[in-house]
Amino acid sequence: MNDKLSKEEIEALAASAGAVSLNSIAYNLHIRSQLARRSFYALNLCALAFLFVSGTGIMDGWLDQVNAPPEQGVTDLKIRTLLVFLLFLCVNLAMTFDRFYIESLVSAISIYLYAIATRFSQFYEYLTLEDVWPFAVFVLIRLIPMTLLIVLIREEQRRTAPDRDSLS
Amino acid sequence: MTRSERIVFALLAAYACGLLGLHVLYYAGLFTSTERDPSVWIHLTRTFFVTSFFLMISIQVARGRPFSLLVVAAASYSGATFIEDFLVIESSFFLPEHPLAGSLYALRPLFMLMLVYWAVLRRSIESA
Numbered sequence: 001m002n003d004k005l006s007k008e009e010i011e012a013l014a015a016s017a018g019a020v021s022l023n024s025i026a027y028n029l030h031i032r033s034q035l036a037r038r039s040f041y042a043l044n045l046c047a048l049a050f051l052f053v054s055g056t057g058i059m060d061g062w063l064d065q066v067n068a069p070p071e072q073g074v075t076d077l078k079i080r081t082l083l084v085f086l087l088f089l090c091v092n093l094a095m096t097f098d099r100f101y102i103e104s105l106v107s108a109i110s111i112y113l114y115a116i117a118t119r120f121s122q123f124y125e126y127l128t129l130e131d132v133w134p135f136a137v138f139v140l141i142r143l144i145p146m147t148l149l150i151v152l153i154r155e156e157q158r159r160t161a162p163d164r165d166s167l168s
Numbered sequence: 169m170t171r172s173e174r175i176v177f178a179l180l181a182a183y184a185c186g187l188l189g190l191h192v193l194y195y196a197g198l199f200t201s202t203e204r205d206p207s208v209w210i211h212l213t214r215t216f217f218v219t220s221f222f223l224m225i226s227i228q229v230a231r232g233r234p235f236s237l238l239v240v241a242a243a244s245y246s247g248a249t250f251i252e253d254f255l256v257i258e259s260s261f262f263l264p265e266h267p268l269a270g271s272l273y274a275l276r277p278l279f280m281l282m283l284v285y286w287a288v289l290r291r292s293i294e295s296a
Contacts (some may be wrong), residue, residue: 079252103291106237107244114217114245121209 028098036155040095043148047088054081084109102156109149118141169229170293177229177285183279184222186272191215217245236290243287246280253265 021027029037054077087108094104121141169177194211221242228235 083248084249100175102237103287106240110241110244114213114248117213117216118210121213168262 022043023083023097025092025096026142028095033155036159037154039148039151043145043152044088044092046145047084047150050084051088054084072089077116080115083115087111102153102160105131105153105156109153112146112149170289171284173289176282176289180282180286181222181226183275186217186268188215188222189220190266190268190272191218194243202229214241214249221245236287236294239283239287239290243280243283246283250276250280 010063029040032040090104091101094101122135191211191214221238225235225238225242228238
């Protein structure tokens with residue numbers, strides 16, 4: 001089903017709700033499904049939590065806990081923070097202006113998958129049995145934003161797909 | 169595909185083949201070497217991603233199916249690895265002393281530019 005509003009509907013919405021900016025997050029969330037809205041909020045929360053936590057020493061302490069030696073090629077946390085910040089900006093701006101939104105989501109998942117694969121492979125040879133619990137938590141935390149991104153991409157593909165019913 | 173897309177695709181494919189050739193040389197050296205390289209996992213990850221993108225895009229081109237989002241993903245990946253190399257690892261290029269590595273390293277910005285151009289072009293064609 002195509003959730004995009006027609007010109008008449010946009011005019012009606014603008015008339016009933018006063019000045020509705022078509023370039024606002026509120027409007028662009030309004031035309032999307034409830035699932036997409038919730039996933040978008042959750043993804044933003046995850047990104048903000050990551051940016052906040054990387055500013056403190058919590059993550060470095062956790063990395064020490066799982067025996068991941070930074071001198072052995074484990075990518076610096078700063079670069080990951082920079083990438084998350086860039087993607088966070090990109091996805092939010094794309095949503096606001098309703099331009100390149102799906103492209104931003106695809107970019108985010110591409111970089112995210114690369115980051116996960118690199119991190120897992122870097123940890124793999126240093127992991128011991130004592131690291132099982134911290135590592136399991138790490139895996140779970142990683143899977144949440146990835147699931148949200150997949151949901152958002154699927155919802156956006158469904159929303160922007162050509163409406164087959166309108167042809168009949 | 170349009171004519172300009174075919175040219176861009178050929179150039180990008182040539183670059184990817186050169187890069188994968190360098191990967192093969194690196195792994196060949198690794199098998200004969202007695203020392204253990206700590207960055208082998210990063211290199212393996214990169215080989216996997218480059219091969220996957222190259223194969224998936226080629227298959228979609230051959231099947232005549234939409235592939236613009238794959239090109240977008242590949243462009244983002246190349247940007248992320250470039251930032252990572254530039255800011256963290258300094259030079260993670262395989263066999264930096266090899267003559268092929270020098271030319272690939274010099275051509276990397278051009279490669280990224282072509283990939284972004286192709287992503288925008290293909291996306292605008294497919295979404296039209």
